[in-house]
Structure formats: structure tokens, C-alpha cells
Amino acid sequence: MRHFLFFIGLLNSVIFYGQIEQNNDSISREKLNEIVVTGQLNPQSVSKSVVEVKVITRKDIERQAGNTLADVLNTTLNLNITPNTTTGKSGVSLFGLDSQYIKVLIDNIPIINEEGVGNNTDLTLINLDDIERIEIVEGAMGVQYGSNAISGIINIITKKSSRNDWDITAYLQEETIGSEYEWFDKGRHIQSLRLGHNFSERLYANATYTRNDFAGFFNTKKGENYAQNDGLRGHEWLPKLQQNTKALLSYKVEGFNVFYRFDYLNEHIERYNETVDINENPATGTTNPSALDEIYINNRFYHHLNSTGKLLQKIDYNISLSYQEQNKDLERYTYRIRNQEKENVEEGEYQSRSAVFSRGTFSNIINTNKTNLQLGYEITAEKGSGSSLAIVIGPESEEVTQELNSYDFFASSEIQLTDRFSLRPGFRASINNIFETQYIGSLSAKQSLGEDWELRAILGSANRTPSYDELYTFFVDVNHDVQGNPTLNPEKGVSAFLHIKKRSELANGEVRLKNKLSFNYLGLKDRIELIVINQSPLAFQYKNIDNFKAAGIFSENEIFYGNFKGQIGASFQGISKVLDSRTQSNDDFLFNLQLNANLAYTLPKWDSTFSVFFKHIGEQQQFVEKKNEQGAQEFTAGTTDAYSWMDATVNKSFFEGSFVTTLGCRNVFDVTQVNTTAFEGGTHNGPPAQIPLGYGRSYFLKLTYNLKI
Numbered sequence: 001m002r003h004f005l006f007f008i009g010l011l012n013s014v015i016f017y018g019q020i021e022q023n024n025d026s027i028s029r030e031k032l033n034e035i036v037v038t039g040q041l042n043p044q045s046v047s048k049s050v051v052e053v054k055v056i057t058r059k060d061i062e063r064q065a066g067n068t069l070a071d072v073l074n075t076t077l078n079l080n081i082t083p084n085t086t087t088g089k090s091g092v093s094l095f096g097l098d099s100q101y102i103k104v105l106i107d108n109i110p111i112i113n114e115e116g117v118g119n120n121t122d123l124t125l126i127n128l129d130d131i132e133r134i135e136i137v138e139g140a141m142g143v144q145y146g147s148n149a150i151s152g153i154i155n156i157i158t159k160k161s162s163r164n165d166w167d168i169t170a171y172l173q174e175e176t177i178g179s180e181y182e183w184f185d186k187g188r189h190i191q192s193l194r195l196g197h198n199f200s201e202r203l204y205a206n207a208t209y210t211r212n213d214f215a216g217f218f219n220t221k222k223g224e225n226y227a228q229n230d231g232l233r234g235h236e237w238l239p240k241l242q243q244n245t246k247a248l249l250s251y252k253v254e255g256f257n258v259f260y261r262f263d264y265l266n267e268h269i270e271r272y273n274e275t276v277d278i279n280e281n282p283a284t285g286t287t288n289p290s291a292l293d294e295i296y297i298n299n300r301f302y303h304h305l306n307s308t309g310k311l312l313q314k315i316d317y318n319i320s321l322s323y324q325e326q327n328k329d330l331e332r333y334t335y336r337i338r339n340q341e342k343e344n345v346e347e348g349e350y351q352s353r354s355a356v357f358s359r360g361t362f363s364n365i366i367n368t369n370k371t372n373l374q375l376g377y378e379i380t381a382e383k384g385s386g387s388s389l390a391i392v393i394g395p396e397s398e399e400v401t402q403e404l405n406s407y408d409f410f411a412s413s414e415i416q417l418t419d420r421f422s423l424r425p426g427f428r429a430s431i432n433n434i435f436e437t438q439y440i441g442s443l444s445a446k447q448s449l450g451e452d453w454e455l456r457a458i459l460g461s462a463n464r465t466p467s468y469d470e471l472y473t474f475f476v477d478v479n480h481d482v483q484g485n486p487t488l489n490p491e492k493g494v495s496a497f498l499h500i501k502k503r504s505e506l507a508n509g510e511v512r513l514k515n516k517l518s519f520n521y522l523g524l525k526d527r528i529e530l531i532v533i534n535q536s537p538l539a540f541q542y543k544n545i546d547n548f549k550a551a552g553i554f555s556e557n558e559i560f561y562g563n564f565k566g567q568i569g570a571s572f573q574g575i576s577k578v579l580d581s582r583t584q585s586n587d588d589f590l591f592n593l594q595l596n597a598n599l600a601y602t603l604p605k606w607d608s609t610f611s612v613f614f615k616h617i618g619e620q621q622q623f624v625e626k627k628n629e630q631g632a633q634e635f636t637a638g639t640t641d642a643y644s645w646m647d648a649t650v651n652k653s654f655f656e657g658s659f660v661t662t663l664g665c666r667n668v669f670d671v672t673q674v675n676t677t678a679f680e681g682g683t684h685n686g687p688p689a690q691i692p693l694g695y696g697r698s699y700f701l702k703l704t705y706n707l708k709i
Helices: 002-014 058-064 069-073 468-472
Strands: 054-057 079-083 090-094 102-106 131-138 152-158 166-175 188-198 203-214 240-253 256-271 290-311 315-336 341-363 371-386 401-416 421-432 438-450 453-464 474-476 481-483 491-506 511-534 539-561 564-578 590-603 608-617 620-627 633-640 643-654 659-666 673-675 690-692 698-708
Touching: 054 058, 058 069, 058 131, 058 608, 058 643, 058 659, 069 079, 069 090, 069 131, 069 152, 090 102, 401 468, 590 620
Parallel strands: 102 152, 481 539
Antiparallel strands: 054 131, 079 090, 131 152, 166 188, 166 698, 188 203, 203 240, 240 256, 256 290, 290 315, 315 341, 341 371, 371 401, 401 421, 421 438, 438 453, 453 491, 474 481, 491 511, 511 539, 539 564, 564 590, 590 608, 608 643, 620 633, 643 659, 659 698, 673 690
């Protein structure tokens, strides 16, 4: 009830203090030529970009009522998101390569996480309340963005200005978790307040606070205060509380812009042990049940200072300096269930990352009607301690601290050979304190074929720097021997994409179409795997040994007609994993079909928009090593069942857009898990028979108040 009173009180306090500006936005007015910055020498429209850029607009985010990056990308073609119910994190893969190979940026700056900088990012930790748009580039982007940008780039562009003197946005969102909901103890509860103000024509600031309380998914579990030792205590999906505070200060004059952005995230994840110690006292015939519980605490600090302008009235510069830090703490304690008290509390930091990052680009160094040259640099100084294995070893284990530093220099040029044909070659040298210097190249081309036909070809390369765990893990005791390998080399990736695009107008411009057909190839050499290096005693170590290939075709199509907007796509991809780390292997391509659709229709008379977001992932195959009937090891193609995911929303505006309600249903098809035979068992357990994907069909209501003065 307190959430509701807070929100109503906020509305009443601001509704009398401003004039409401009419919201004239509608789907029919959406522009086809968004301005993009990802992978560009200078900001420019999508149609002029040599690199193919996919854009998710602010309108798309609001229609989906997406709070985190995972919410919004769940139905994106070629990109799969898989939750981890035991850690509370969310994994992502693009063209079959996991999050190690995708670089996630905020305003062109790689974001830190507990496993590195830029990659291995947990998408549930990225809040979207101050986001202007999301830009996605598929394929290797090593020249522009350095290591780990092998399968693609996700660049989040934040809002840095406003046309209004004051912008105030407050919202409350209540959501069921499957069929589970209570005002405090079950469901998902989100509150947010955002303030923006133009102090003058030159100075702008905004601040955002968001609280996202996911109370966990119980399913058959009984929660924290269940006292029976029958395996039913705790949650199937862990409870998670996130609090996010952001601030931005921007100053602009002609020829010079500067902004500072701050972001602080605090996350609590609670794990309640399903094993209960009854603690029976025979003398008194009483029990005092207890359990050993844990709380994981994430703290992320993000600072970003950026300046853009001109040097010598000719050269456009864009320089960023960022300091980021993420710490993960562990609290372990004995929980007396009946008294609801903690005892024997142990606290400690078991994982920490910090990084200083600077990126600078200098464009128009050579700037003629035919040629533009950009030079740039990136400097990364990363320091880390602990590892993900610390949860096994315990917070009292010996801490190992190491540094990963890189100094990169790159050059890229756009050459307009004819009015219709342009080339963009690029080159990067990456100097590292651990590895030999890496050299990366790219070549892109754009050909206008007339009558709104466009042809783009992009050939790029990138490497993946070994992670901290792969380099420095040391987990050795009487039962285990798992070690990192400081002599590892970066993995080497290359990609080739061919895009054919057509823009069309029918019925005197009332119908607008965008159609794209794409062919893709990704190759990866020296892939790092954890392999057996000694049989007796059994010992494991990371080695450069495997390879990976992906090839396929996909199509993405858009239609705009009046108040209707539709996006429909299909993808057919083949993946080959060359497992040289095994004595036997099979490098055949295994194929997968994906379909997606994003449909929206606006009724201006009702100020309402109806939206559907759909994705189908066909049966997936993967070679796994199993024993045959004769007891010999052999590779067979395991399968993961097909499934479909759909979200549906209705947005309704009141009082000329000052008050907006969004009613929606996530996971309309009630997907919870899919059957699989595509995974092998671990050292201490067998292969999983199901993969958890969702907690069932959920419903939400979002109430938003917008004040623009």
C-alpha cells in the first residue's frame, strides 16, 4: 500500500505546478532515418551509414514497458537471452556466441561487470529509464571497439538534452510473477522518479532513481520461513532487489559540448538454503530449525566525462574518460527460522573489478568531398581480484589481484569513390601488458543501386582477450585442481556480412516499406576451453584449442501504414563447433530457425496503442559426448525443443499525454522450461533435462505521470 500512496502523493504534488504540453507523438510520425553514432566517423542517418545499424527507439522501449535491457532484447532476432535461476543473472548469445563475445556499451563506453569490461554483461543490471535509444551492430567490430567485439555491439545511448524547461516523470509498475502476486512479498514492484531541467540554454541536468523489487518465484517452494527439511524451502528463482541512481550534467556552446554522467547500482540477491537443520533437543523434545543462507551484494559505480568539439576549426574530436568499479560481497549466516533471526554472520568481498577507460576519436583529419579520415585511441587499465569460484572456496580464501592493461590505436577512413559507391577501410593495433601486440583490420563497402536499393558488405575482425578467470583461476584442494593459464592467447574472430536493402513507398506514400536480406559468416579460432591436462590426479586447465563457425541468412522487414507499424523477421543459421579439445569430434553444421514480429497499432481517437512482440526459436541442436551401449564415448546431436515467446501491451494516454497507463501480459504462451538433451553433465551431477526460460504468464500495470513545462 505504501507504494501506491507514494505514487498518488507525488502526482498530487506536481499536477498543480505546471502547464501540460500536448504529446503529439504517434506511430505514423516515426522517422525512417534515425541518427546513429555506433561505428560511425560522425553521427549520421542510418541510410547513409556504411555499417549496418539496428535501432530500438524510446517508443519501442515504452510500448514494451521494458525496465532492463533483458526485457527489451528478449524478442530480438538472432539474439537469445537465457536466465540463470541459481545466480539471478541473465546470459545472452548472438549468432550462437555467448556474452563473452558481445560488447555492451553506454555512450560508446564499455560497461564494467564482475567478470570484466564490456563483455560478460548481465543485461538485467542495465536500467533503461534514462535511455534515448539502443543501437545494435552485428558482426566483428574490433577496429572501432577493440577486443571482445566479435559477434556484435550493443550500444545504449542516454538522453542528454530536453526541449522543455522542466521534465518530471514518475511511474509505478506492479507485475505478477507467473500467478504469484502480493503487495510486498510476491511479484515485481517498480518505482521510478526522473527529473530534468534546463538551467539555461547551455546547461542541462537530469537525475533518475529507480527501485526494482523482484520478490522471487516460489512455484512449489515455500520461502524463507519454511521450517521443514523436505527440500521445499527457498525459491525457484532467487529474490532480487535493485536500486539505481543516475545523474547527468551537460554544458553546450557553439563548437564545444561536455557532459558528466554518474550511475550507481546496488543489488541484493538472496539465496535461502533448501536444507534445514532441525536441531532437535532430545532432553526437552523441542526443535530449533535453522539454515545456512547467503546474500550477494553488487555495487557498481560508473563515472563518464565526455567532451566533443572542434580543433583548429576543422577536426571533430570526441574524448571520453571513464572510471568504473564493481564489487561483489557475500554475507553468510545461520538463520533461526522460527525466531527469524541471523546468527554467526560472516561478511567479505570475494570479487572486485575496477577500470580506467579512455577513448578518443579525431575525425575530418583529411576531409574532402571524397575522403574523411578518423584517428583514434583507447586505453584500458583493468584491475581485478577474486573469481567466480570464490563462492565455492569461500570469502576467507586467499585473494589474487592482477591487472590487464591495453593501449589501442586505430584509423578508419570513408572514401567516396563515386556518387553511389563508398569504401571504409580500418585498422587497429592493440598493445597489451600480457599478450603480444594484436593487429585487426576491417573493410566495408556501400553501393547505392538506384530506386532506393542499397548494398552493404562488411568484413571485420576482432579478438577476445582471455577473461580474468581463464588467466588466473587457482582452485586446488584435495578434491579439485582447476587452474587458469597466464600463457593463453587472445581468440581470433572474423565475420563477413552482406546486406541488401530496399525502401519503397506505395499508394502515394501512404505505405512505406523497408526490406532487408542479409547473409552472414562468423569464424573463431583458438577458442579457449577448460580441458583435462592430467588424468591421475585429475587436473583441468584453460587452453587455446577449439574453433567455431556460424553461417546463415536472415531477413528483416518493416511496414508503416497510417497508424500501423509492423516489423517481421526470419533467420536460418548454421553453427559448427570444432572441438579439438576432445579425442573425437564432429564439425558438421547444425541449423536453427528463428522468427520474430513486432506489431503496433494506434487509435488516435482513444489515445491508445496496441502492441505485440513475438519470437519463435526452432529446435536447436548441439553435439554432446555420451557413452553408447558398448560403453565407448561418442558424439551425438542432442536437441533442445522449440518454443515461442510473446508479450502484448496496451498503452493509453490521458489528459493530452500527461498520464499514461500501460497494461500488459508477458510470456503469453506460458513458457516455463524446455526439454533438452543438448548438454553434458558436470563433475558432480548429470546433464540437465530442462532449461528454465520463464516463470509463466505474467501480467503488469504501469502508471506513468509526465510533466513538461
